[in-house]
Amino acid sequence: MxxxxxxxxxxxxxxxxxxxxxxxxxxxxxxxxxxxxxxxxxxxxxxxxxxxxxxxxxxxxxxxxxxxxxxxxxxxxxxxxxxxxxxxxxxxxxxxxxxxxxxxxxxxxxxxxxxxSTVTVAGKRVPVTASTLVDGYQLAVHIPPTASGFSSRDAHLFVPPGWIRNPSSTRPVVIMMMGQPGNPTLGATLDALHSLGTERLDDAPFVLVVDQLGANDKNPPCSNTSAGQLETFLAQDVPDWVKSELPVSGDRDDWAVAGFSHGGECAAYLGAKRPDLWANVIDISGPDKPGEYRSDRTRAKYYGGSEAEYEKYWPAKVMAASDYTDHPMRGIFVAGAADPHFRQQVEDTATAAENAGWKVTYWAVPGEGHSGPTLTKGLATAYNQLIPLWLKTGAILSGDRFLCxxxxxxxxxxxxxxxxxxxxxxxxxxxxxxxxxxxxxxxxxxxxxxxxxxxxxxx
Incomplete structure (x- = not known):
């Protein structure tokens, strides 16, 4: 007893x-x-x-x-x-x-x-109020660059209201990266979740928006280069911190890596390179290669001028060279239909993912360009797909309450x-x-x- x-x-x-x-x-x-x-x-x-x-x-x-x-x-x-x-x-x-x-x-x-009982997450107390029980809570957290030494700004964490109500449970997690220039804030994430209604917001995962830039005037490739050990930071330091500080599921099916623009390319690359970490990728308006706007300079500055070395870090190239039989992947790719530059690149990455055996969703948002509504609608589409899957598998507890x-x-x-x-x-x-x-x-x-x-x- x-x-x-x-x-x-x-x-x-x-x-x-x-x-x-x-x-x-x-x-x-x-x-x-x-x-x-x-x-x-x-x-x-x-x-x-x-x-x-x-x-x-x-x-x-x-x-x-x-x-x-x-x-x-x-x-x-x-x-x-x-x-x-x-x-x-x-x-x-x-x-x-x-x-x-x-x-x-x-x-x-x-x-x-x-x-x-009070609620504590990432070593910080989350107030339990009528507001946080409806809207959730957001807080700034510092992720130590233990293995990478990469200098990042504070990340921002969204704590879903459903977890605040039932803090004994675990939740899926989405690791998100914004574009360049950009700040690691939760604005687009909250707009997307709120647009889906109270029920989706209540069932939302933890969302951690991390800084993959270091500063607004920096544009490092998503790999280990002279600009910093960014790949180690994102694929080791960040997951290690999440596992130690957040009540998240340890199942890769309950992990997603997401990004917009520069962050979208990072998400596609990291998902392709490390399928053991996460089974879900969200790429919104992401380029098809690091430093896409100035690829010749990026190749010369960070990859010793070697085209072969440079292409090792293109998401589509990594997908083509990898076998995902033991690690099934889901990719959600979104671009603005009116984006003349990045739509085709996102579509090419999505095609490469499909050819590699991923389960792919691709959507060109009608009448929209690179950012703005494309970002919000893209995230809403992704969450609207992933949350029902997580509910179905039990990754998100619906919170059955006695007599209620x-x-x-x-x-x-x-x-x-x-x-x-x-x-x-x-x-x-x-x-x-x-x-x-x-x-x-x-x-x-x-x-x-x-x-x-x-x-x-x-x-």
Whole structure:
């Protein structure tokens, strides 16, 4: 048995004697002080229960724990009533009532602890408020470049509201990179998720937007070069940090690497090169090679002027040279239909992925160019595909809550649970009262018949 079950059993054992004493006195019609104490304590316990549900940020996480509190609310008053009524054994009765009270408090704390627990992620406390339970939370985090030494700006992490509601679960993760020039912010991610509605936002993965540039005026290739050990940073330092700091699934199917423009090319390259890390790639408006605008300078500056060396880092070339039989890949490629420069490059990368055996989605956003709506709509398309898959496989917990509907707000759900507890306690009390009164009436009429029978026999 678990701790809660053992405490409940201990409470029941401690309360057994005073409960028996209470019932014995009640049976003899000498229990008015005891009955008053019991009723008053139970009413106070139920009022306190309702206040807890009203004031707790996530009362829905109490679940069955509220019924443990209800059990305590039913048993402890019996012990207290006995202490009030007892005369000869007052010291023993008070001691037993005090012990029962401590056990009751212990049960209450353990049973409904999830409803009161704070949420900590990446070593930082996430406030649990009505706002964060609906919209999630974002925070800045620093990723140490332990293996790479790459100097990056702070990353930004999106904590989904569904995880805040159920922090004992794990979630998928998306590692995102913005374009050049650009900042590692969550604006486009949040716009995309909000555009899909509350349900998708609630079921969202952790999204970590990392800095693959170092500064807005830098444009390093997504490989280890004189510009920095960027590939090591993205394929080792970042995943290592995610695994150690975030409650994420360890299954590669639950990991995605994503990017826009410069970040899109990085995502396609990293996905192609390291299929052991992530099974999903999101490439939005990404070039087909590092330093695409000035490929001749990029080749000369970072790859010693060697075309063969340079092409080792083109996503399509890596895909063509790799076998993904043991690591199935999913690629989502999006470009603006009105983007004269990058649409064809994204399409070529998508074709290469398809030829390499990836499961590919390609979409040219009608009437849109390189950025803006293409980025938001592209991310929305990707999340709209991946989140249902993760829900289906159980990578995202839908958060079934005791007695509640899946879409029921946390406050309403908690009130439903507590109302069920209050109703159960009330039914138990009324049932006991009905049995008690019924038995007393039966005894009353039985005793009235006895003298009449004796008189008849004597005559």
């Amino acid at each position: 678990g701790t809660l079950a053992w405490l409940s059993l201990a409470l029941a054992i401690v309360c057994a004697y005073p409960a028996w004493r209470f019932a014995r006195r009640a049976w003899r019609f000498r229990a008015r002080p005891t009955v008053i104490a019991v009723i008053a304590t139970q009413v106070a316990a139920l009022v306190a229960l309702m206040l807890l549900a009203a004031l707790t940020p996530r009362p829905d996480l109490g679940g069955l724990g509220w019924f443990a509190v209800g059990l305590a609310a039913s048993l402890f008053p019996l012990a207290l009533g006995h202490a009030v009524q007892s005369t000869r054994l007052r010291a023993v009765a008070v001691a037993l009532a005090a012990i029962a009270g401590l056990l009751t408090a212990g049960i209450a704390v353990i049973a409904v602890a999830p409803a009161f 509907q899946p879409d029921q707000p946390n406050r309403s759900c908690g009130v439903t649970q507590v109302a069920a507890v209050a109703g159960t306690v009330a039914i138990a009390d009324l049932s006991a009262l009905a049995v008690f009164l019924g038995a007393q009436l039966l005894l009353f009429f039985t005793r009235r018949r006895i003298p009449a029978a004796e008189v008849d026999s004597a005559s």
